[in-house]
Amino acid sequence: LAKTTQPISMDSYEGQEVNITCSHNNIATNDYITWYQQFPSQGPRFIIQGYKTKVTNEVASLFIPADRKSSTLSLPRVSLSDTAVYYCLVVLYNQGGKLIFGQGTELSVKP
């Protein structure tokens, strides 16, 4: 069964680029990787999604190497408001559509 692993916490400063990696062994070629952001006392919120190479939207980029054993969420020039917990989610189509969330990475952005 696939498992996802993320760092528990990360620290950064305003204006820096932050990269958060999620390891997800044993996922199939058509399995998507999705990232969510969660603030205290709120539900998670979608950030970005992809299944190969690179995807970019207005808030983040997602890098997925060819072996697909990991993915990296990149947040450019973080601000204090990016302080949150970030989760990766894998949907495993070859295992009946199982959803596997990572443990979450608590990002703290300092001034």
Place this chain on the structure above:
Amino acid sequence: DAGVIQSPRHEVTEMGQEVTLRCKPISGHDYLFWYRQTMMRGLELLIYFNNNVPIDDSGMPEDRFSAKMPNASFSTLKIQPSEPRDSAVYFCASSLGRLTYEQYFGPGTRLTVT
């Protein structure tokens, strides 16, 4: 749209009591998910429905937990009898079209079982 609506927002109950959590998904969404979040276990998927039909309930902890979706605009998660270890934040989420598509989460129900 008002987004995913959950009620109640907070629930405090005594061990052994029945607890019912309610969710109204975004209109038109065909997937509905129930999650539980705790400090120890993080975010766990309990069950999800597609077109009101339960698809994967392998995350439901035990027989004390049950979920229903009688129509496209309403779902319940019931715990009977409740135990202190059920204390957690329970989220409902919905999405449209495919399992992988963006999920919209509700504000959650904070359950405390004493």
